[in-house]
Amino acid sequence: MPLNADPSVRAPALRDPAARGRVGWLLLALVLLGPLLQGSGFRLAPLLDPDNLRVIGNFLANFLPPETGSEFLGYLGRATLETLAIATSGMALAFVVAVPLSYLASGAARERITLNPVSRGLLTILRGIPELVWALVFVRVFGLGPTAGVLALGLTYGGMLAKVYAEILESADPTPARALAACGAGRVQALLYGLLPQAARELTSYTVYRWECAIRASVVMGFVGAGGLGQLMDQAMKMLNGGEAASILLCFMALVAAADLLSTGLRRALDAAPQARALPFGWRSGLLILALAAGLWGSLRLLDMDLPALFTEDAVHTMGEFVQGFFPPDLGHEWLAKVLKGVWETLAISIVGTLLAAAAGLLLALPRWRAPWNLLLNLLRSVPELVWATITALAVGLGPFAGALALALHTAGVLGRLYAEALQNTPPAPARALRRAGSGGLQAFCYGTLPGAAPQLLAYTLYRWEMNIRMAAILGFVGAGGLGQLLYFELSLFHYAQAGTVILAMLLLSMAVDYGSAWLRRAMRA
Amino acid sequence: MSFALDEVGLTHSNGFASLSGITLSAAQGESIALIGPSGAGKTSLLNTLGTGHLPTAGRMTVLGQPVTASISASALKALRSRIGTVYQATPVPLRQRVVTAVLAGRLGRWPLWKALASLAYPQDIPGAREALARVQLQDKLFARCDQLSGGQLQRVGIARVLYQQAELILADEPVSALDPALSLSTVQLLVQEAAARQATLVASLHAVDLALSCFARIVGIRAGRILFDLPAAQVSEVQLQALYAGTQDRTLPPGRPPAAEPLAATVMACR
Numbered sequence: 001m002p003l004n005a006d007p008s009v010r011a012p013a014l015r016d017p018a019a020r021g022r023v024g025w026l027l028l029a030l031v032l033l034g035p036l037l038q039g040s041g042f043r044l045a046p047l048l049d050p051d052n053l054r055v056i057g058n059f060l061a062n063f064l065p066p067e068t069g070s071e072f073l074g075y076l077g078r079a080t081l082e083t084l085a086i087a088t089s090g091m092a093l094a095f096v097v098a099v100p101l102s103y104l105a106s107g108a109a110r111e112r113i114t115l116n117p118v119s120r121g122l123l124t125i126l127r128g129i130p131e132l133v134w135a136l137v138f139v140r141v142f143g144l145g146p147t148a149g150v151l152a153l154g155l156t157y158g159g160m161l162a163k164v165y166a167e168i169l170e171s172a173d174p175t176p177a178r179a180l181a182a183c184g185a186g187r188v189q190a191l192l193y194g195l196l197p198q199a200a201r202e203l204t205s206y207t208v209y210r211w212e213c214a215i216r217a218s219v220v221m222g223f224v225g226a227g228g229l230g231q232l233m234d235q236a237m238k239m240l241n242g243g244e245a246a247s248i249l250l251c252f253m254a255l256v257a258a259a260d261l262l263s264t265g266l267r268r269a270l271d272a273a274p275q276a277r278a279l280p281f282g283w284r285s286g287l288l289i290l291a292l293a294a295g296l297w298g299s300l301r302l303l304d305m306d307l308p309a310l311f312t313e314d315a316v317h318t319m320g321e322f323v324q325g326f327f328p329p330d331l332g333h334e335w336l337a338k339v340l341k342g343v344w345e346t347l348a349i350s351i352v353g354t355l356l357a358a359a360a361g362l363l364l365a366l367p368r369w370r371a372p373w374n375l376l377l378n379l380l381r382s383v384p385e386l387v388w389a390t391i392t393a394l395a396v397g398l399g400p401f402a403g404a405l406a407l408a409l410h411t412a413g414v415l416g417r418l419y420a421e422a423l424q425n426t427p428p429a430p431a432r433a434l435r436r437a438g439s440g441g442l443q444a445f446c447y448g449t450l451p452g453a454a455p456q457l458l459a460y461t462l463y464r465w466e467m468n469i470r471m472a473a474i475l476g477f478v479g480a481g482g483l484g485q486l487l488y489f490e491l492s493l494f495h496y497a498q499a500g501t502v503i504l505a506m507l508l509l510s511m512a513v514d515y516g517s518a519w520l521r522r523a524m525r526a
Numbered sequence: 527m528s529f530a531l532d533e534v535g536l537t538h539s540n541g542f543a544s545l546s547g548i549t550l551s552a553a554q555g556e557s558i559a560l561i562g563p564s565g566a567g568k569t570s571l572l573n574t575l576g577t578g579h580l581p582t583a584g585r586m587t588v589l590g591q592p593v594t595a596s597i598s599a600s601a602l603k604a605l606r607s608r609i610g611t612v613y614q615a616t617p618v619p620l621r622q623r624v625v626t627a628v629l630a631g632r633l634g635r636w637p638l639w640k641a642l643a644s645l646a647y648p649q650d651i652p653g654a655r656e657a658l659a660r661v662q663l664q665d666k667l668f669a670r671c672d673q674l675s676g677g678q679l680q681r682v683g684i685a686r687v688l689y690q691q692a693e694l695i696l697a698d699e700p701v702s703a704l705d706p707a708l709s710l711s712t713v714q715l716l717v718q719e720a721a722a723r724q725a726t727l728v729a730s731l732h733a734v735d736l737a738l739s740c741f742a743r744i745v746g747i748r749a750g751r752i753l754f755d756l757p758a759a760q761v762s763e764v765q766l767q768a769l770y771a772g773t774q775d776r777t778l779p780p781g782r783p784p785a786a787e788p789l790a791a792t793v794m795a796c797r
Contacts, residue, residue: 437690448630
């Protein structure tokens, strides 16, 4: 019987054994917080400065009413189409890049698991360098305009798609493919008949999701002169034309919402069971494929892109010369120290931005009456970080703090929504029991709800922090500090060797984040 | 007087009347078992006593506080902090530590600053250990709740109510998730500890033999009404059969021999 008094039961000391560890972590956090705040340029004064507030207040007041002049609407329509076209052609290029690369890199349907290190390395480089950096570089080669955007999207997203395709194929059940190979099928046949049927749904779904991401990305790339809505937005922001900025933002939100709807619809359609007939396509999928082809053709026509011209000897020569300029990267002590400082600043921006976002997101996730708060969260997250950065730069001046604030605003929207969902899914019984024992609402939340939701909240926060490190590296393109600002300056001054070092640093940072997050996920699962 | 209900009824917003015409009172320190088929209203009665539902008819006074639909939020909160509830599945977040789960019993009396400070460093470790010692779990003081077995977790729930210093303890099927031997020792513990601090105990029980052997007073409920309210010794087999007529709910009726001899021996030890 477990209840019989047992004098040998060892009673623990009356001191909390976890206290020492907690104090240790707290001290470490406090010691790190100072330099982090300093690195991110955290200052409250400019946020409260009446002059700054007046400037940003006037600018925001200008947002109403949104500009609706017919001439401007014409520009806006064209820019919207251009953005869509860039995203679509970029995705087409990415697909063309990704299919052979994923075939080479994937261990799926191979006799022995041989991971092709060359194609794996190429993938890491392609997706490790942010699309914005590629765009910035291509703008130097092909001039301002959508070509740079399409190529940048094609390369980065090609790398991402290839990696995910390879992983999806590897995670499918290998026995059907193995059985086919055992009776003489080659690797391609084994892939097509053994693995693709299992993986098709997931592959398509991920591709559609990426297209949605490409629309957001192509807007952002406009800020470095790669055409579309972003370029228009950049101009409006630089002229402090609030009315135009508001129209563009509204248009962007509508576009993203429409893409979101379309992508959800398409993914749901994938779940429908096929009909019994010889042809694997019905009229709906036939129509879809036609629409896809027409969309791609229209996109290329609209962008007036001469794809073959990119592969002429002349273009390859120009490109090669340009790329050569980056080698060897400047590894002098002085410059390296500066780049390291840029890395630190980037990390500081991402950490301070994520912490601010987590605090704000939690506050916004708490209220019971969701509707108005969800609207606010949607507004916060539908404005891209780079756009927020141009606005926060008005409030606190150029520099890392503008970047941290921009990250905080966008991420608060994302995290707030995720937090609210996690809190809603936490079992309600513990908090209800506490309230039944006379506890107040806040206490019941802290003792009953929060401990249940904490692992989920932490996982979401770490995941966003990981994305924010990458984002903090490029926010500098609009003057918000970190590695991006360094790269932007050096490219503007045609210091390619120095720029090469910065790009290398970005690549290493991205790889470090990859490995770090994989390690953390394993550690948290254990 | 611990509580007094006079013609209390509880009608839900969908029109379903789960309690009607309940007249029941108890002196401080009594131990009462509620028995009856499932769906009879045992849980509804406990919820009403615990002010989770406010009665829709009749008058109710709990621990000297009249409970009406217009009771103020602060009065309700003060009253609730004196009522402890033991649940079928102890509702604690599984990643919470035992010490925190026990200390949470007094959240209704602690000021906010103390509740928040206790999350960083437990504010009353001796108190939590004392309560856990009453249920023989003092060695689990700093363990996490997901490291405990179901029976241990149930005792953590009891320790929480003991630490709360509740004057009225309600227990809703406190042992139906435990095996028979553990059920008996847990109910014993609950009765003993309630008696030791002069707290009134009202428990709903599925197992009639446990109710009859461990509780002084038995209240039989059927279809939202009290069928009988008697000292345990006066409950007859005829009354039990009327209570459970037409249902399959009764476990281990005293008319038949208990399933296992050792269990019977311990059942006798309860009195």
